[in-house]
Amino acid sequence: MAAMQHILMIEDDARLAQMVGEYLERSGFRVTHAIDAKAGLALLQEPGPAGRTDLVLLDLMLPDMDGLEVCRRVRALPGELGSVPVLMLTAKGDPMDRIVGLEIGADDYLPKPFEPRELLARIRAILRRRGGEGTPPAAKVMRFGTLEIDRDARMVSVMEQPCDLTSYQFDLLVALAERAGRVLTRDQIMEAVRGRELEAFDRSIDVHMGRIRAAIEADPKNPKRILTVRGVGYVFAKQQD
Incomplete structure (x- = not known):
C-alpha cells in the first residue's frame, strides 16, 4: 500500500487549522500543523517523525513573517525541499498578492473563506500535476x-x-x-x-x-x-x- 501523503500546514488560526486538518485527514492525508513561519520552516527542514512533506499549505498572513517571504525561503532550500508544492491561503483580496505569490513559486492560491472540498480538489490537482511526488508509484x-x-x-x-x-x-x-x-x-x-x-x-x-x-x-x-x-x-x- 502507498504511504499517506503528508501536508505541512503553516497557519496561525488554530481553529481553522484544526478544522482543515481534520477534514484532510478524513480524506486520506497526514497533516502536521505549525502555528507560525519559524516553526513551519523548521518542520519542513527537519521533518523527524512527521516524515517527508508532500505539500505545504501556507497562510499568507503570519505573525512572525509574511507568507510570501516564507515561500521565497522554501524555494531557496536545496534539492527536493525547495521544490515542495506550496498552496497559499489568504484573507486578502488584492490580486497582486496572488500574482506575486505565483511569481515567486507558489503552485496555487486560494482566498479565505473557502469550501473544504475546493481546497481538497486543489491539493489533489497540484499533487497530480507533480506526478505524485512524495509517494511510491501505485502497484499495477x-x-x-x-x-x-x-x-x-x-x-x-x-x-x-x-x-x-x-x-x-x-x-x-x-x-x-x-x-x-x-x-x-x-x-x-x-x-x-x-x-x-x-x-x-x-x-x-x-x-x-x-x-x-x-x-x-x-x-x-x-x-x-x-x-x-x-x-x-x-x-x-x-x-x-
Missing part, C-alpha cells in the same frame, strides 16, 4: 488473497476467474482497495472517483456496492471483503481469504 496489480485487481487491464479476478464489473464499478472497487482498512463515507467514495459521471444520490453507491459484492464475494449476503459500517459508509478489509 493489487492482490488481496485470491482477489486480484489489475489497474492497467482494468480487470478483476477471484481465484483466477474474471469478475463481471462495469467500468464505474471497477473504479469504485479500486478506490476502496487503495484505502484498505479505512472507513469511507459515500461522499468520500464519490470524491475518490471524481471525473467519472456520478449519479446524484448517495444511495446509488449502495446499489453498486451490492453488485460488486455479487461479483467478488463468496457469499454476498455475508461479505468478507467490502464491509458496511452502519451510519458511516464502507471499508475494504485488509485481511482476506
Whole structure:
C-alpha cells in the first residue's frame, strides 16, 4: 500500500487549522500543523517523525513573517525541499498578492473563506500535476488473497476467474482497495472517483456496492471483503481469504 501523503500546514488560526486538518485527514492525508513561519520552516527542514512533506499549505498572513517571504525561503532550500508544492491561503483580496505569490513559486492560491472540498480538489490537482511526488508509484496489480485487481487491464479476478464489473464499478472497487482498512463515507467514495459521471444520490453507491459484492464475494449476503459500517459508509478489509 502507498504511504499517506503528508501536508505541512503553516497557519496561525488554530481553529481553522484544526478544522482543515481534520477534514484532510478524513480524506486520506497526514497533516502536521505549525502555528507560525519559524516553526513551519523548521518542520519542513527537519521533518523527524512527521516524515517527508508532500505539500505545504501556507497562510499568507503570519505573525512572525509574511507568507510570501516564507515561500521565497522554501524555494531557496536545496534539492527536493525547495521544490515542495506550496498552496497559499489568504484573507486578502488584492490580486497582486496572488500574482506575486505565483511569481515567486507558489503552485496555487486560494482566498479565505473557502469550501473544504475546493481546497481538497486543489491539493489533489497540484499533487497530480507533480506526478505524485512524495509517494511510491501505485502497484499495477493489487492482490488481496485470491482477489486480484489489475489497474492497467482494468480487470478483476477471484481465484483466477474474471469478475463481471462495469467500468464505474471497477473504479469504485479500486478506490476502496487503495484505502484498505479505512472507513469511507459515500461522499468520500464519490470524491475518490471524481471525473467519472456520478449519479446524484448517495444511495446509488449502495446499489453498486451490492453488485460488486455479487461479483467478488463468496457469499454476498455475508461479505468478507467490502464491509458496511452502519451510519458511516464502507471499508475494504485488509485481511482476506
